[in-house]
Amino acid sequence: MWKELTKGIFKENPIFIIVLGLCPALGVSTQVVNALGMGAGVIFVLVSSNIFVSLLKDFIPNKVRIPAYIVIIASFVTIVEMVMHAYAPSLFKSLGVFVPLIVVNCLILGRAEAFANKNTVWSSILDAIGMGIGFTLSLILIALIREVFGSGTITLFAMGDFDGVIRIPVLYAAPMRVLSLSAGALLVMGYLKAFFNWYASRGRA
Numbered sequence: 001m002w003k004e005l006t007k008g009i010f011k012e013n014p015i016f017i018i019v020l021g022l023c024p025a026l027g028v029s030t031q032v033v034n035a036l037g038m039g040a041g042v043i044f045v046l047v048s049s050n051i052f053v054s055l056l057k058d059f060i061p062n063k064v065r066i067p068a069y070i071v072i073i074a075s076f077v078t079i080v081e082m083v084m085h086a087y088a089p090s091l092f093k094s095l096g097v098f099v100p101l102i103v104v105n106c107l108i109l110g111r112a113e114a115f116a117n118k119n120t121v122w123s124s125i126l127d128a129i130g131m132g133i134g135f136t137l138s139l140i141l142i143a144l145i146r147e148v149f150g151s152g153t154i155t156l157f158a159m160g161d162f163d164g165v166i167r168i169p170v171l172y173a174a175p176m177r178v179l180s181l182s183a184g185a186l187l188v189m190g191y192l193k194a195f196f197n198w199y200a201s202r203g204r205a
Contacts, residue, residue, distance in 0.1 A: 004130060007127075015142075016192060024098050024101070028139070028143075032143045033156055033164065034155075043128075049108060053117055054124040142185070151175050152175040153167050
C-alpha cells in the first residue's frame with residue numbers, strides 16, 4: 001500500500017520520470033497559484049476516474065474502453081470546470097484552456113488504461129493519489145523556479161488584506177524575464193529532468 005501511494009512522488013514521477021502531462025506543466029507553470037489550482041483539479045479527476053474505471057472495468061467492452069474512459073474523465077473535468085468557474089473565477093481565467101484539456105491529459109488516461117483497468121478500487125485510489133501528488137509537487141517546483149527567478153514574486157491565493165503576491169526584493173527589481181516565457185519553461189524542465197535522471201542513475205549504480 002505504501003509503495004503504491006509513494007511511487008508517483010519520485011520513483012515513477014509523472015513529469016520527470018514517466019514524462020506524462022507535460023502540456024499543463026509547461027503552460028500553467030508561470031505562477032505558483034496556477035500550479036496549485038491545476039494540481040488540485042488533476043488530483044480530483046485522477047482519483048474519481050480511477051475509481052469508476054476500476055469499478056466498471058468488467059462491464060466496459062474492450063473495443064470501446066478508451067472512449068468510455070474519456071467520457072468518464074470528461075464528466076469529472078466538467079465538475080472541476082464548473083466549480084472553479086463559480087468559486088475561483090480568477091484562477092479559472094488564468095488557467096484558461098488547460099482546464100478542459102485535462103480530459104486528454106496523458107497522465108489521467110494513462111493511469112486509467114495501465115493501472116485502474118487491471119487493479120482493485122483501493123489500489124487504484126492509492127495509485128491516483130500518489131500520481132496526483134507527484135504531478136502537483138512537480139508542477140509547483142517548476143512554477144516556483146520560473147516565478148521566483150522570472151518575476152521575483154511568489155503568487156498565492158489572496159486572503160483578506162493579503163493580495164496573494166510575495167515580492168522578493170532583489171529579484172523583483174531585476175528578474176530573469178526569459179524564465180517567465182515559453183523558452184524558460186523548456187529550460188527549467190530540461191535541467192530538472194537532467195537532475196532526476198542523474199539522481200536515478202546514482203540509485204542504480
